[in-house]
Amino acid sequence: MPDKKDHVYGDHISARFNDELTELKTQFLNMGGMVESQVERAIEALTNNDSQLAEDVRQNDKKVDRMEMDLDEEAILVIARRQPAARDLRLVISVIKMVADLERVGDEAKKIAKMAIKLSEEGQAPQGYVEIRHIGQHVLSMLHDALDAFARLDSDQALRVMKEDKQVDQEYQAAARALLTFMMEDARNISRCMMVMWVLRALERIGDHACNIAEHVIFMAKGEDVRHSPMEDAERVVGR
Amino acid sequence: MPDKKDHVYGDHISARFNDELTELKTQFLNMGGMVESQVERAIEALTNNDSQLAEDVRQNDKKVDRMEMDLDEEAILVIARRQPAARDLRLVISVIKMVADLERVGDEAKKIAKMAIKLSEEGQAPQGYVEIRHIGQHVLSMLHDALDAFARLDSDQALRVMKEDKQVDQEYQAAARALLTFMMEDARNISRCMMVMWVLRALERIGDHACNIAEHVIFMAKGEDVRHSPMEDAERVVGR
Numbered sequence: 485m486p487d488k489k490d491h492v493y494g495d496h497i498s499a500r501f502n503d504e505l506t507e508l509k510t511q512f513l514n515m516g517g518m519v520e521s522q523v524e525r526a527i528e529a530l531t532n533n534d535s536q537l538a539e540d541v542r543q544n545d546k547k548v549d550r551m552e553m554d555l556d557e558e559a560i561l562v563i564a565r566r567q568p569a570a571r572d573l574r575l576v577i578s579v580i581k582m583v584a585d586l587e588r589v590g591d592e593a594k595k596i597a598k599m600a601i602k603l604s605e606e607g608q609a610p611q612g613y614v615e616i617r618h619i620g621q622h623v624l625s626m627l628h629d630a631l632d633a634f635a636r637l638d639s640d641q642a643l644r645v646m647k648e649d650k651q652v653d654q655e656y657q658a659a660a661r662a663l664l665t666f667m668m669e670d671a672r673n674i675s676r677c678m679m680v681m682w683v684l685r686a687l688e689r690i691g692d693h694a695c696n697i698a699e700h701v702i703f704m705a706k707g708e709d710v711r712h713s714p715m716e717d718a719e720r721v722v723g724r
Numbered sequence: 725m726p727d728k729k730d731h732v733y734g735d736h737i738s739a740r741f742n743d744e745l746t747e748l749k750t751q752f753l754n755m756g757g758m759v760e761s762q763v764e765r766a767i768e769a770l771t772n773n774d775s776q777l778a779e780d781v782r783q784n785d786k787k788v789d790r791m792e793m794d795l796d797e798e799a800i801l802v803i804a805r806r807q808p809a810a811r812d813l814r815l816v817i818s819v820i821k822m823v824a825d826l827e828r829v830g831d832e833a834k835k836i837a838k839m840a841i842k843l844s845e846e847g848q849a850p851q852g853y854v855e856i857r858h859i860g861q862h863v864l865s866m867l868h869d870a871l872d873a874f875a876r877l878d879s880d881q882a883l884r885v886m887k888e889d890k891q892v893d894q895e896y897q898a899a900a901r902a903l904l905t906f907m908m909e910d911a912r913n914i915s916r917c918m919m920v921m922w923v924l925r926a927l928e929r930i931g932d933h934a935c936n937i938a939e940h941v942i943f944m945a946k947g948e949d950v951r952h953s954p955m956e957d958a959e960r961v962v963g964r
Contacts, residue, residue: 549952557949560817567807577800580817584824664915671911675904678921709797712789 501566505575508558509635512579512586515551516631519586520624522548522593523690527620530600530683531613538600541593548590555583574707578700582634585693589627592686592693599679610673611666612680615659619687622652626694633698639705639722645698646710646718652691659684741806745815748798749875752819752826755791756871759826760864762788762833763930767860770840770923771853778840781833788830795823814947818940822874825933829867832926832933839919850913851906852920855899859927862892866934873938879945879962885938886950886958892931899924 522541529538559580562568568576603609626648633641660681667677699711702721710718762781769778799820802808808816843849866888873881900921907917939951942961950958 546952553949553951556817560813563803563817564809564813569804573800573804577796577803577820580820581824584821664918667907668911668914671908671914674908674911674914678904681918709793711793712786 501568501572504562504566505568505572508555508562508576508579511551511555511558512583513631513635515548515555515583515586516627516634518544518548518551519589519593520627520631522590523596523620523624523627526593526596526600527616527624530596530603531617531620533600533604533608535601535604538597538604541597542601545590545594548587552583552587556580559583571704571707574704578704582697582700585696589690589693592690595686596683599683603676603679606676609676609680610670611677612659612663612684615655615662616680616683616687619652619655619659619684622648622655623687623691623694626652626691627697630694630697630701633701634704637701637705639702640724642698642701642705643718643722643724646695647715649691649695652688656684656688656691741808741812744802744806745808745812748795748802748816748819751791751795751798752823753871753875755788755795755823755826756867756874758784758788758791759829759833760867760871762830763836763860763864763867766833766836766840767856767864770836770843771857773840773844773848775841775844778837778844781837782841785830785834788827792823792827796820799823811944811947814944818944822937822940825936829930829933832930835926836923839923843916843919846916849916849920850910851917852899852903852924855895855902856920856923856927859892859895859899859924862888862895863927863931863934866892866931867937870934870937870941873941874944877941877945879942880964882938882941882945883958883962883964886935887955889931889935892928896924896928896931 522544525537526541528534529541559576562576563573566572626645629641629648630645633639633645663677663681663684667674696711699709699718702708702710702718706721708721710721762784765777766781768774769781799816802816803813806812866885869881869888870885873879873885903917903921903924907914936951939949939958942948942950942958946961948961950961
């Protein structure tokens with residue numbers, strides 16, 4: 485990957501630059517792994533009525549926040565020190581953007597954990613757990629695949645994640661409708677059903693953030709911004 | 725604002741660089757103005773039961789999305805061409821971050837507009853409009869003040885916006901609780917009350933994004949990241 489620096493300073497600086505980019509990627513993937521685990525454990529806490537685990541997830545969110553700030557700082561330092569161009573600059577900027585998505589996924593996990601704690605106090609909701617487990621698994625696999633697509637700069641996989649998001653939205657709409665119908669029939673449980681509603685919404689948002697990450701992977705790999713575009717445009721860019 | 729470039733290329737390039745930074749700021753403030761107007765009109769459409777206006781807001785969101793993509797592209801070009809350092813680099817990176825917040829505020833305005841359309845079809849909800857107007861005004865003034873703080877790089881004002889966010893959260897909690905109580909007492913209107921609930925949530929999120937913008941203004945002005953910190957830390961950084 486020859487760039488201006490190669491000619492000016494030789495290979496030594498360039499190798500260190502590569503190390504820094506690799507380090508940035510690794511840090512990002514570590515944060516991704518942490519956030520994945522937060523979502524997984526928040527869902528587990530909720531469906532198993534485990535308030536101890538939920539409290540643990542809530543506490544852990546501070547680590548996610550710390551990782552966001554460290555990664556942003558590191559990314560800005562890399563730009564200041566190395567003045568990356570083209571593909572390298574796209575990588576660093578995309579990391580800065582995606583870090584915000586990961587942090588928000590962490591926030592959604594914290595919200596789910598809070599609902600788990602409330603529901604363990606008030607008694608489990610009468611409805612919605614099957615849907616939470618199902619949509620939860622779906623968005624977890626989207627998040628995993630999006631991070632994996634980033635690790636391997638695999639725009640085909642990123643495209644698949646983007647396509648999953650439509651399905652998750654439909655699953656969410658169906659689950660929210662069913663829950664609403666249940667609430668109308670049994671008004672005594674409205675308060676607890678609302679908590680399930682917030683959890684469903686949080687899961688749907690996690691799917692959106694996984695989709696955002698996937699869009700950035702395509703930008704990094706192909707240099708084209710496919711956000712807010714019809715799926716056919718993204719397919720054309722990826723070459724499907 | 726002397727930097728490395730001054731010595732290498734002289735004042736001409738430096739002046740052009742300043743023009744580019746000013747242009748980036750102006751574009752960002754234009755997007756901010758557009759988004760403010762989207763939120764304002766979405767609330768108006770909802771409270772006045774005006775589905776035509778709501779449809780207009782929905783359509784306009786595409787322009788907001790376009791502005792996000794243009795601004796991101798411009799910011800990356802500025803980094804690639806000018807290799808800014810220190811304060812200038814913080815400005816450009818912060819714009820890249822804040823643009824994502826503005827785009828999401830635009831999304832929330834679109835969600836409110838969608839609820840306005842649904843409610844105009846199903847008949848207005850029996851509850852919650854006073855709260856929507858009140859919290860709506862509050863977050864609109866936060867958003868306006870945050871953009872103004874950016875325009876004048878005024879970290880005192882940014883700090884005030886951050887403090888408002890706590891109040892908005894309390895107003896939102898109170899409104900959501902009242903609405904939930906109403907839903908329990910009158911289960912026939914649950915479906916329309918849920919729409920009001922989503923609107924309240926969207927408004928609360930807009931407050932969060934205004935707060936994020938304010939945090940970035942402090943970062944730009946002071947070089948310190950006050951996200952996820954206790955308010956006292958932000959006060960110390962700003963010098964209050």
